[in-house]
Amino acid sequence: MLKIAQVLNNNVALVDLDNQRQAVVKGKGIAFQKQRGDSIEASNVEKLFYLETETSRQNLYFLLKDIPIDVVTTTYEIIDVARRKYHINVVDYIYITLSDHVFGAYKRFREGTYLDSLVPDLHEQYLNEYAAAYTALSIINNDLGVGFPRSEAKNIALHFINAIGQSSEEQRFGEAKEATVSDLVQEVLKRHGILRSTSNGNYYDRFMIHLQYLVDRLQHSDKDATVIKPRIVAELEGSYPRSYEIASEIFDEIRKNIYPEMSEDERLYFVIHIQRLITESPIGNG
Structure with missing residues (x-):
């Protein structure tokens, strides 16, 4: 039996586990007419997602303020x-960025405004991330x-690539360098007239968020990892x-x-982020 910590909807609940851990459980009608402290039969749970860290629990509550629970559980x-x-x-942090992306893409698909991904294909260098994305x-x-078309997998793969790093309990961010990187980037963006607005x-x-984790990612990067092929960088330079x-x-x-x-x-990631910020259309595609 699993004890409910919070009912999220009729089919989803947050439950307490042993050792002060929590998990999100999903199953048809498992939380119907139930409340905090009630029990759920483990046999009725179709899917279970562990919240291993305090950060993951905080992310869940943050996401539920703006994103439908079905999108959140799909992301988990x-x-x-x-x-x-x-x-x-x-x-x-991938819980936040990927949930946000999936929800945005979902809304555009429903509204008929969804467009195929313009992210370059990096599957040759990131086979595992692309397999997970498909x-x-x-x-x-x-x-x-x-x-969604198969090209959407490129967007998802990029989220995995961007978020590769150590678990939250292992992270030791250089906060001073984080601030320096963020300040530097914002100053460059400002010089080009790019400021945060409602639309962007x-x-x-x-x-x-990508920049906040850049310091940790660079400190723990694999020096022998394959670098993005020059051809892809040249294509981005020509298109955007x-x-x-x-960038x-x-x-x-x-x-x-x-x-x-x-x-x-990192240059490639910067190009993609900035292209989204300024919605620059590919040359020749209108």
Whole structure:
């Protein structure tokens, strides 16, 4: 028997486990007419997602303020599969960024405004992350009743790639360097007239979250990892010249002033984040 800590809806609840752990459980009608302190039969649970850290629990409550529970549980399932089946070690902030992305894509799909992903194909360098992304795509289409194209997997894979790092309990962020990187980036963006606004707020915040974890990612990066192929970088430069210019300015300043050994991979991530911020259309595609 599992004791309910909070009913999230008729089919989803937060439950207390042993050793002061909690988990999200999902099953048809498992929380119907139940309340905090009531029990749920373990045999009625169809899916269970552990909340291993305090950060993951805080993320859950943060997400539930703005994102439907079905989208949140779908995201938790995706991350759980990525960790267990594909052994992808991601930091906890992916719960927020991926949930936000899935919800945004879901709304655009329902409104008929969804567009195929313009993210470059990096599967040759990130086979595991792409395999997890294609599984995630099947989970999303099944759980949320949508029909995203296969190209959506590139967006999902990028979230896994961006969030690769150590678990929350292992992270030791260099807070001073975090602040320095964020200040530097915001100053460059400001010079190019890019400020946070209502229209770009989600993408701006996502970029800032990426930067918060940049320090940790660089400190624990695999020096032997495959670098993004020059062909892909050249394609981005040709398709998104303004984004590439701004991203390169950020990349060069961080490399010069903070991390001389920063990988070229980060330049690509910066281009993609900035392209979303300024919604620059690919040359030749209108």
